[in-house]
Amino acid sequence: MGTAEGFAYVERPDGTVVISHHGRAAGTLRGGRAAEFLAEVDGDPQLVMARWTGNYRRGNERTARQHPRNRG
Numbered sequence: 001m002g003t004a005e006g007f008a009y010v011e012r013p014d015g016t017v018v019i020s021h022h023g024r025a026a027g028t029l030r031g032g033r034a035a036e037f038l039a040e041v042d043g044d045p046q047l048v049m050a051r052w053t054g055n056y057r058r059g060n061e062r063t064a065r066q067h068p069r070n071r072g
Contacts, residue, residue, distance in 0.1 A: 007049035011038065019049050026053040 006022040017034040019027040029037050029052070041048050 005046060007046050007053075009037075009041070009045075009049060019053055021049075021053065 007019060007026070009017055009019045011017050011034075015030065015034055017029040017037055018025060019029070019037075026049075037048070037052055
């Protein structure tokens with residue numbers, strides 16, 4: 001599986017967290033969700049940001065669709 005790259009986040013003074021991917025906004029977190037994200041981002045920040053934005057499974061959908069098990 002490939003590694004996530006190109007993610008960055010900015011914590012604003014009002015507590016909002018904006019996650020960007022290659023310079024474009026990918027998600028905005030507010031309140032409790034922002035606090036959860038900030039507590040979790042200490043480990044591998046690229047993977048955490050990919051997961052929080054829903055951008056963590058890109059790349060293998062097309063190949064999985066062609067697998068004999070998934071044809072129907």
